[in-house]
Amino acid sequence: MKQLTQNSIIAACLLAVFFHGVQSSWARPALNNFHDRNEFSTDVPVLPNDVVSMESTLTAIPEKAIHGIIETYVRERLASDDEAIAANRIEVHTRWQGDIVVEATGEVELKVRPLSQRPFRGPTVVRVEICVDGITERTISATVDTRLYQRVAVTTRAIRRGATFDPTSIELSERDITTLRHGYYTKIEDLNLLQVARPIGFGDVVSHRHAKRVPIVNRGDEVVLNVASRNMVLSTIGIALQDGSSGTRIRVKNPDSGKILHGLVREDGTVTLGAS
Known part of the structure; x- marks a missing residue:
């Protein structure tokens, strides 16, 4: 019998799963093999309904399973991140498309490692090792995009330099704080008695660069x-x-x-x- 191409094998496998009523149901794996917070893996097969053995020498790992383990790893890392803990909402999206087929059968384990020590903010690349019966069969690099959202002080109108903040000029609104480099305020009362250090446009996030303490002494006094x-x-x-x-x-x-x-x-x- 002629050897099927990889795409044909995947298609045949998915059709077989469909007709036998087997539904893929990814669940976040537990942290049973989490080494010094730089590696995350499952120590059991990645769920029987997700990993599909094809013919006698091939195993398919669905895209959904890859997304699941990467996103679980990122959220576990963020669990010790003070800014992430305080965030109102976190979004984690993995940029990887397609199932993966390896030429081996057995117990499948996925290991995730970061490629740098930088915190998960915005697009970050991680490495995923696909092991079968303890042997690394394939390694991939995937990008995961992490976004933090927080209710922060924003302007309700444009404010000129030298003005003081008042309750009518600012409000709390949920914003993406992932790339804010100059800080932000989560309480309106923190801006009491502060002065606008530079002009702020309508709807802008009030950063630490925008505010300064009201001077007691003025130039020329x-x-x-x-x-x-x-x-x-x-x-x-x-x-x-x-x-x-x-x-x-x-x-x-x-x-x-x-x-x-x-x-x-x-x-x-x-x-x-x-x-x-």
Whole structure:
């Protein structure tokens, strides 16, 4: 009998499964062989209804089974990721198409390993080893796209630089935070008493770069400069050369000597020279 091509074998197998009423039912495998969180595998066959033995020397692993074990592995890795734990919703999609046929029969085990130590954010490549009776028959690389969604502060209108945030200008809305590089706010009250550091468009996520503390001292203000010694505090008047909020260091000018000094802004609006 002529040897069937691989596509013909798969088609014949699927027809046989259909006519015998066998339905594929992938279930997430348990973490029974999870080594140092860098490898995940099943230690039992990948479900009898999923792995199909064809003729006497071929075994087919359905696309659905490959997707299932990769997505289970990713979610288990995210279980120890603080940002992922706090996320409102997680989506994991595996980019792999087609069943896989290996020229062997026996107990099938799939092992998943990452190709890098970077966290699962956006498209990431993983390696899947297909083992039959403990022997690696084939290795594939697949891309898994991981998306984190969180309710974060977004603008309800455009806000100009220098304005303060108020409840009418921001709201919480679910957004994809996967690629946000400059942070975000999950509570509106966290923006109280903060000032807009740069213009924000309508519907934009408010990042940490958009907000800064409201300055206590403004550029050009006369401020009290304090210098502390062991037994006394010396004070004089200086000119602030930049804005500063409590706890920030700013440049000030001594109008008598013309020297430029650096000091720490205190909550009462004074500046302590030499403080760090």
